[in-house]
Amino acid sequence: MSPLLIKTIQFFLSLSLLIVLHELGHFIPAKLFKTRVEKFYLFFDVKFSLFKKKIGETVYGIGWLPLGGYVKIAGMIDESMDTEAMKEEPKEWEFRSKPAWQRLIIMIGGVTVNFILALIIYIGMAYAYGEQIIPGDSLSAGVHVVEEEIGDKIGIQTGDKILAIDGEEIRDFNTVFNDLVSGSSITIERDGQVIEQEIPVDFISTLIDDMDRARFFTLRMPFIVGSIPSESPNKDSGLQEADEIVAIGDQKVEFFDQVGPILENYKGAKVNLTVARENNVRKEIPVVISDSAKIGVFPGRPSMKDMEERGLLRLETLKYSFTESIPAGFNKGVNTLTGYLKQLKKIFNPDTGAYKGVGGFAAIGGLFPDSWNWEIFWATTAFLSIMLAVLNLLPIPALDGGHVMFLLYEIVTGRKPSDKFLEYAQMVGFFLLLALILFANGNDLYRWITSK
Incomplete structure (x- = not known):
């Protein structure tokens, strides 16, 4: 089908x-x-x-x-x-x-x-089903801002920890994006300093105008090789799927976002990648870096369990009895209603530009x-x-x-x-x-x- x-x-x-x-x-x-x-x-x-x-x-x-x-x-x-x-x-x-x-x-x-x-x-x-949440305060390495231009608009940088939106502590990281869309202020921690700042009134318009880049941040995670296309110059280099890049030349790598800036120094050149495999086996692999500072692999995504084992986040699985599910479901309904009313309020404010995101049957489908x-x-x-x-x-x-x-x-x-x-x-x-x-x-x- x-x-x-x-x-x-x-x-x-x-x-x-x-x-x-x-x-x-x-x-x-x-x-x-x-x-x-x-x-x-x-x-x-x-x-x-x-x-x-x-x-x-x-x-x-x-x-x-x-x-x-x-x-x-x-x-x-x-x-x-x-x-x-x-x-x-x-x-x-x-x-x-x-x-x-x-x-x-x-x-x-x-x-x-x-x-x-x-x-x-x-x-x-x-x-x-219960709930599986990622408590906002458990993200030890903060977030990775994939689209820096949008991140700069709202004032979020890679490594920031998002603590609260509109003064409410982040209970579940999975809800942060929707909360930002309907929120008015954001509290972050950067280099040990707590910063509170207003969300621009037209921020939602920024996201709507460039929907392909709207999900401008994600969890900060290691660089895992997902797959190596046949046209890659490094297809026979010895790189394998699930390899984790832990060093480029003599520079240590912890996160995916660190790789790009380092590779800028090796455009069109060869460099040794240090990768970690099962049982923490480490191997140096010489690769060719393209003129556009790419290795020529598709990145993978570690599992949430793997991220938890690395101490990058904490997963909480909440199971409810029938009686416990009643207040839990009620709270979910109230929170959903409150969030939708906040979004609706922005739609009726022309300054936000949110009206451009109003969708019909195709959007609902x-x-x-x-x-x-x-x-x-x-x-x-x-x-x-x-x-x-x-x-x-x-x-x-x-x-x-x-x-x-x-x-x-x-x-x-x-x-x-x-x-x-x-x-x-x-x-x-x-x-x-x-x-x-x-x-x-x-x-x-x-x-x-x-x-x-």
């Missing part, structure tokens, strides 16, 4: 699950309050449906346009814009005839289910791996569930948040907006939503074109 097909299947499976459960969040309270639900659809059925069947008073179906889904609740001004039905006298089983508090519960049901779903997934993942992995699938689905809930709560007519906004106004003031006002608001909201969809997917298209 092709990687693209695997990604596509995961995307539609996750999207379908989220949409059906979101709409079920509206459907269940509507039925509890004896409100008629005329349609329950996965995807939109513009002009025709792929499948539909009427059970009781409700038509259940699957549309052909995968932009979401909906439940059509009788007596409600929604995306169907059924204004003819609204001209008739209100009936007791219609949405508009129900008390405001019941209508509010119906409207927030979808996002409530999305938040609960995310928590259930995170709790289940904590119980089934790209979150899934090209090989089947249930752990990644569920983690991505949980994140998308939180994202869907937050976006649906935006106070835009045509979204749940728009309906909630008008209902809260009605509850507070005791005055209900007129049906004509709600119709116009729904139309405005629809066009705003359409513009957002076009913008997000236009960003996807632009990134695809410029990457060619």
Whole structure:
């Protein structure tokens, strides 16, 4: 099965699950309050449906346009814009005839289910998989800044230890990049000195403008030979896969980042490499350095266990009982929600340039791996569930948040907006939503074109 097909299947499976459960969040309270639900659809059925069947008073179906889904609740001004039905006298089983508090519960049901779903997934993942973390304070050698230009922009250098972001200690190094994207300040340790500095407001724009170099830092690690291509001038030198370069000439090497500057001194020349093999056997191997200061090998990556044995980091594997997994999953959900809200705040601030990173369906599909992995699938689905809930709560007519906004106004003031006002608001909201969809997917298209 092709990687693209695997990604596509995961995307539609996750999207379908989220949409059906979101709409079920509206459907269940509507039925509890004896409100008629005329349609329950996965995807939109513009002009025709792929499948539909009427059970009781409700038509259940699957549309052909995968932009979401909906439940059509009788007596409600929604995306169907059924204004003819609204001209008739209100009936007791219609949405508009129900008390405001019941209508509010119906409207927030979808996002409530999305938040609960995310928590259930995170709790289940904590119980089934546990966690493997790299405590931020365990990186004895700090980080390797691969892209120095980007590192200079934020003020991080190779060898720095990242201690905290926005004053919060780094619990897991694996989350540092996402924390930087949404953070405002960073605390680092350099040569024994603690430095706190602001993250530039447009730093996220720097990353978006050069996505190929966005992952600008990594763990500091030794230089391990990964493979030696057949066209390499050193293919017959005696170098072997898994060799660790520990010296170049008479200069000691501890880390991958030290190799490049040393090789600059040997361009177009021969030099002895000292490599370490199994059982710490050391061997000197004469090699030719290219005019571009390259050895002609692909670097490998030591395992996390090997890095731990070298004292470069510490791995902590956390296993949870069922009862322990509940607070662990809850904390994961809260942290994910908080991080997403921080990113959303940056998107709405033009100075950050974060709006350029807004993605559509291609970007969302790209979150899934090209090989089947249930752990990644569920983690991505949980994140998308939180994202869907937050976006649906935006106070835009045509979204749940728009309906909630008008209902809260009605509850507070005791005055209900007129049906004509709600119709116009729904139309405005629809066009705003359409513009957002076009913008997000236009960003996807632009990134695809410029990457060619």
